[in-house]
């Protein structure tokens with residue numbers, strides 16, 4: 329991966345999910361870093377030029393939405409996406425103010441996921457409402 | 458009927474209603490609006506009612522159910538002393554079935570203006586205004602329409618009224634029973650201990666009594682029955698009113714409740730399981746897609762291998778060298794050694810995921826067949842762990858779970874039922890925390906503690922959720938009591954749990970403070986438990 333290729337950071341507390349996501353995105357034109365906690369995610373955000381952040385919703389200690397809201401404050405240039413599971417429907421009015429580019433369903437469709445991420449990278453960070 | 462000649466003599470009706478100061482209350486307007494020619498005297502409290510009755514020219518008392526209950530009781534007493542029939546008006550309350558208010562007989566009830574007018578008209582027409590309630594019962598439209606079986610028996614022990622539902626249960630027509638002796642529905646000789654007989658002879662009241670009645674075809678039928686004496690004007694008994702329902706029906710309804718209880722916990726379970734299944738499904742699905750891609754990449758490599766094999770076997774060193782170079786380039790392109798390694802890994806991880814799902818399904822199956830016939834020596838700590846595993850994924854974003862287990866002796870129990878109780882407690886604790894913190898980003902704590910208690914084990918589930926107000930605290934074990942919004946709680950968790958714990962000879966108790974939190978304490982005896 330070239331030095332100026334985008335950097336995608338993925339947070340999920342389930343290592344098997346991270347491993348599967350890395351597999352799915354293996355040949356995509358960006359570098360993928362995965363971490364299992366928000367703490368590690370903050371660390372990466374502070375030390376590396378992350379372009380896009382994909383966070384799981386149900387995480388121990390905090391929802392992915394709160395985390396993304398915090399990231400929006402601290403690192404507004406990072407494009408933010410959420411991944412959620414079955415029966416975790418989140419009201420749109422809670423998602424809107426956080427400026428989430430897209431919500432991806434778990435289980436995800438590989439092709440769709442890749443399209444969404446590429447689209448998000450191209451569009452850049454959304455302006456929070 | 459307004460102004461018709463039959464009502465030339467205007468009836469005098471006393472209306473007791475808290476009403477609005479000065480104006481004519483709603484039920485008064487309802488009476489006037491339905492064209493009854495009557496002179497209405499409105500009183501607002503018991504002293505005024507007493508004065509009006511002393512004047513002695515009222516024929517009927519209409520009692521607004523909006524009156525304070527002590528006032529209402531007093532006025533009913535006054536009306537009874539004066540020998541006045543009472544119509545209770547609870548407009549807008551929905552269908553009402555009331556033969557008594559407190560211990561006072563009531564001639565009719567009305568929940569709409571039209572019903573009220575009809576009841577008043579009936580009573581006035583039958584001259585019932587001055588009669589005792591026992592004899593006015595049959596004439597009221599309300600009783601005819603009542604969907605609960607009702608029998609009225611007069612002081613002489615004859616059936617003075619039987620409504621349709623009662624006749625249906627007794628296997629006959631209402632008119633056929635009219636005037637027959639009590640023996641025709643209690644059997645001959647009349648069993649002295651029968652609640653209806655006792656009501657008649659001794660003035661006792663019974664509520665929800667399981668007994669039998671004799672049907673027209675000679676069969677006994679099990680009924681749940683409530684009955685009470687009808688006081689007569691001079692303080693003696695004018696008869697007895699009994700309401701009852703068929704126990705078969707009651708049993709069927711109980712069956713429905715059991716089914717709903719089961720559904721309630723299955724609903725909770727489904728939510729928990731859904732979260733558990735999301736993750737393995739997610740990565741198995743993705744891994745399979747990737748596995749297919751790896752397979753096609755490896756097929757490309759294999760075609761190069763075949764090409765190389767062909768030229769090598771033909772003994773063409775130049776062609777062989779070219780084919781080998783192409784193979785190497787393709788292998789590098791595909792990153793074969795990575796693909797082979799990762800393929801094995803993807804398969805292994807997916808196997809692990811499907812194993813997880815299999816476990817979940819197993820747990821679910823256990824939950825839906827909770828009734829093994831024998832108790833086993835259950836490890837309560839293990840029950841707690843496996844239940845917590847099921848519900849944890851649904852709450853992990855809001856909850857810190859602290860476990861404090863002691864070494865416990867085994868408890869004779871149906872483990873699945875105990876797990877159901879624990880799940881109810883954990884889900885309640887989580888929901889209480891969810892209600893308190895909302896989506897503020899704050900976290901709550903659930904503490905699960907076990908310890909050895911005298912002759913048993915004790916499990917405490919504590920949360921720092923919303924807590925329970927003092928007035929609700931009495932009611933949380935009642936079936937269908939819930940403070941949760943429709944769809945999220947049926948109010949069956951704790952009543953079900955209570956029954957299960959009782960079956961185990963244990964106890965379930967609560968301590969709670971509003972805005973501080975709640976502790977549910979569950980005790981299970983280690984000794985031979987109560988029968989069940």
Ligand SMILES: Nc1ncnc2c1ncn2[C@@H]1O[C@H](COP(=O)(O)OP(=O)(O)OP(=O)(O)O)[C@@H](O)[C@H]1O
Pocket residue numbers: 721881885886889920922923924925929933934938939940941945946947948949950951952974975
């Ligand atoms: N840990 C708790 N904290 C605060 N309130 C509680 C707690 N546990 C029970 N309650 C109160 O008791 C009520 C009855 O609880 P119960 O478990 O029987 O029914 P539910 O939770 O409302 O519905 P269901 O269990 O059928 O989904 C609840 O609605 C709630 O008001």
Ligand SMILES: [Mg+2]
Pocket residue numbers: 881884885946949950951
């Ligand atoms: Mg509950």
